Amino acid sequence: MATVPRRTLVAIGAAALLGVSACGGTAAPPAAAPAAPGSSASGSAAAPSASGAQGAWTWTDDRGKNISVPRRPQRVVAQSAAAAALWDFGVRPIGVFGPHRLKDGGRDPEVGEVDIAKVESIGNVWGEFNVEKYASLQPDLLVAGMYQKDTLWYIPEQSVAAVDQVAPSVGVQLSGKPLVDIIDKYGQLATALGADPKAAPVVEAKNRFDAAGAALKTLAAAKPDLKVMIVTGTPESLYVAYLPDHPDIKYWGELGLNIVYPSKPTESEGGFWEVLSWENADKYQADVILVDARSQSMKIDEMAKKPTWAKLPAVKAGQLYPWHAAERYSYLGYAQVMEELKTNLEKSRDDVVK
Known part of the structure; x- marks a missing residue:
């Protein structure tokens, strides 16, 4: 944050x-x-x-x-x-x-x-x-x-x-x-x-969630080479999300998205992330980077001042989109998240990483 x-x-x-x-x-x-x-x-x-x-x-x-x-x-x-x-x-x-x-x-x-x-x-x-x-x-x-x-x-x-x-x-x-x-x-x-639980808004949200998941799965199948990485940053470090510990990212991986993530998290973080110094921010390459959108988190324009960040393929291609790291766990919340994610990934090139 x-x-x-x-x-x-x-x-x-x-x-x-x-x-x-x-x-x-x-x-x-x-x-x-x-x-x-x-x-x-x-x-x-x-x-x-x-x-x-x-x-x-x-x-x-x-x-x-x-x-x-x-x-x-x-x-x-x-x-x-x-x-x-x-x-x-x-x-x-x-x-x-x-x-x-x-x-x-x-x-x-x-x-x-x-x-x-x-x-x-x-x-x-x-x-x-x-x-x-x-x-x-x-x-x-x-x-x-x-x-x-x-x-x-x-x-x-x-x-x-x-x-x-x-x-x-x-x-x-x-x-x-x-x-x-x-x-x-x-x-x-x-x-x-x-x-x-049978109230119309609840049922509608569940249907919307299911539809958004199905659409994201279809997109993943159509773009198997599109590499996606999820990060958050602080002035000192870049944090790369470890898929198994994030329910949302893991779900997207199960839908077929090609997620780039560490083989293991940094032990001191108790899971969730591999912590990289900004000098090593280029350890992983992706076509698209999803950046923590929380109000307390480091902003993309602040990250842009880090030389290694600016050189990343996704950054140079302008394929940076929000990751709603603290989204509420409801069908409506994640239906909206997946709809936005699909829209962003649809317009993204999958040949940015050579």
Whole structure:
């Protein structure tokens, strides 16, 4: 983010109340992607009793943590990416933390379709979480993704104990799992919180996701020689994404895209990336480079000042496109990502790398 990858996704790749509703509508440390992948226990929700929201509510999250409360949570606070995913499935959080408001006051892409004018901000940047404000919202539940095993994203380590005393929390594992499984987990959680999985916007988003994936697969088959690399940067280093640790990139590889990636990640990053000095930024060659588009990440015009970057074939060919590293895990979110990716790759030459 300004410099950051995903554990820097994690750490950042180094915050008018609305109750949760089952409506039918819809700078962290430098580069590190979601921190190291962790094992996950399958999360599940017990079906609400006949009394609906008045019945007992249980859920086992991806830490293997069992949550059991007298009634279905109504007041949910969520990390921005989790809030965005839940929003697309029909849940309306009352508060968010993590990137959601840009410096100009606009909505950060990381918070998706969430109406930031109707949710309370608990913190907007890495390391910022206002525990007192969080407690004042009287939340029933906190939801956050996890890139590092058993570690809720964007909750400062020093605040964990205090946050745990306020309300139960649900963690959703975001690494080491297939993209579709993560999306499905958010859908299951939203349903358990009262959202309608058959609502028209949800069904339409799923159909759009399937269509976008099929179109990307067709394009990959038509352009087997098109080499694609995914990166993020800091002033000191270039981070090249390690395919197995990124659910989105791995999914695209399964669809047939020719992804250029390291044989192994840099050990100190806990996975996710190979870290290269800018002097060695030409280690890998690709026809197309997807660049981390997060607001905190190094911008392409800043990278252009690095001599080795400027000499890369994809850079000289102008085939640089955004990579939405912190996209919310919903069908709508990734349908949009894959549609944009297909459009960009369709117009790209596959003979840039000689």
